[in-house]
Amino acid sequence: MPRSAASGRPPRGREDRGAARSPHGRPIASAILDAAFHRAHRASPHGAKGSDRNRRRALLKIVRSSAVVRRQLRLRSAPLTDEKLTEFQRRLVDRAFGVGARARALRRLKTAERRIEGLSREAERELHRAEGPERIAALVRALYGRIASHVHEVEPDLEALERVRRYLKERPTLDPATPTVVVAGFPNVGKSSLVARLSTARPKVADYPFTTLALEVGHADLGWDRSQILDTPGVLGRKSRRNPAEAEAEEAVEHAATVVLFVLDPSGSCGYSREEQEELARRWHAEYPGVPIIEVETKSDIGVSGSGRPAVSAKTGEGLADLKQRLEAALRRLRPATELPPLEPTTVEEAPGGGAG
Numbered sequence: 001m002p003r004s005a006a007s008g009r010p011p012r013g014r015e016d017r018g019a020a021r022s023p024h025g026r027p028i029a030s031a032i033l034d035a036a037f038h039r040a041h042r043a044s045p046h047g048a049k050g051s052d053r054n055r056r057r058a059l060l061k062i063v064r065s066s067a068v069v070r071r072q073l074r075l076r077s078a079p080l081t082d083e084k085l086t087e088f089q090r091r092l093v094d095r096a097f098g099v100g101a102r103a104r105a106l107r108r109l110k111t112a113e114r115r116i117e118g119l120s121r122e123a124e125r126e127l128h129r130a131e132g133p134e135r136i137a138a139l140v141r142a143l144y145g146r147i148a149s150h151v152h153e154v155e156p157d158l159e160a161l162e163r164v165r166r167y168l169k170e171r172p173t174l175d176p177a178t179p180t181v182v183v184a185g186f187p188n189v190g191k192s193s194l195v196a197r198l199s200t201a202r203p204k205v206a207d208y209p210f211t212t213l214a215l216e217v218g219h220a221d222l223g224w225d226r227s228q229i230l231d232t233p234g235v236l237g238r239k240s241r242r243n244p245a246e247a248e249a250e251e252a253v254e255h256a257a258t259v260v261l262f263v264l265d266p267s268g269s270c271g272y273s274r275e276e277q278e279e280l281a282r283r284w285h286a287e288y289p290g291v292p293i294i295e296v297e298t299k300s301d302i303g304v305s306g307s308g309r310p311a312v313s314a315k316t317g318e319g320l321a322d323l324k325q326r327l328e329a330a331l332r333r334l335r336p337a338t339e340l341p342p343l344e345p346t347t348v349e350e351a352p353g354g355g356a357g
């Protein structure tokens, strides 16, 4: 079979190609094939003699090369299947790589895996009929060639999945079962400073916008439970011209948040007017009606608005204890009643059965 005809599918578009490659800069397919053929080459059957030994060695080569390649393809697919990713991770990947790109790459690897399995079974059957060392050697060589062409054919898919893997590695893994506070707002308003105060995360703080280029997660004890606090890049709220960092932040608000902590900077030292910030808060309330949004004003050490929102300062710590309590209460309200720990006999903070509003 000629190489290019291995799968009969048309050449793919440019978006699938790129510079992922293996860590050593060589095609991933070559690394897989080297490993497989090297292992197969070391095949050495015990206890057999003469022509029988020759046939058995060929059989080992057939079985091993195919098994190693299929295992490699599976290892690269398995961590990126729908079941292995959270919904939030799937959304992030869809947004960064195009909807369906991951699924297509996975499908092609699966197909290659199946075809390689078929080829090796066929070679096994032929081996029984093959006579003489030349025929046997030719049969193994032909199989290697076919396996190689299938694996090279999926090189763009292997690279695409490698890019997805690296992308996800740089992003926090959120436990979908743990309550998540997503901290969002305009750039420079003090989100990262607040996250550092509220959680174990130590995000970069600086007075220029988009310091936080990707999402960063920390843990905090809010009530009886450990919660995740997610710091996000700033959002300017221009729907049509948002950069990838902003899009990621909005994705987090929409798909990862149990509660959104919307941070406003009334001092104006962030460089954005109060009205712009209020406008985004209003829009999010309208756009994400299912997500509770708690608004907080920060930098109270240098300015307060008198709007009645809770005011805090990451500099002095003012208002932080109160803010934590509000977050705790919000998370507690959102928990299904069955998941709540039993109330102490002496506490009367919530009526039995109520409180899940």
Ligand SMILES: Nc1nc2c(ncn2[C@@H]2O[C@H](COP(=O)(O)OP(=O)(O)O)[C@@H](O)[C@H]2O)c(=O)[nH]1
Pocket: 186, 187, 188, 189, 190, 191, 192, 193, 194, 204, 205, 206, 207, 208, 209, 210, 211, 212, 234, 298, 299, 300, 301, 302, 312, 313, 314, 315, 316
């Ligand atoms: N005075 C004062 N400055 C703050 C406070 N919180 C943050 N800042 C400053 O505001 C700038 C932006 O802070 P950062 O946390 O990186 O904001 P982010 O871009 O929203 O994450 C930095 O220079 C911080 O030092 C605060 O409570 N008080």
Ligand SMILES: [Mg+2]
Pocket: 191, 192, 193, 203, 204, 205, 211, 212, 231, 232, 233, 234
């Ligand atoms: Mg930040």
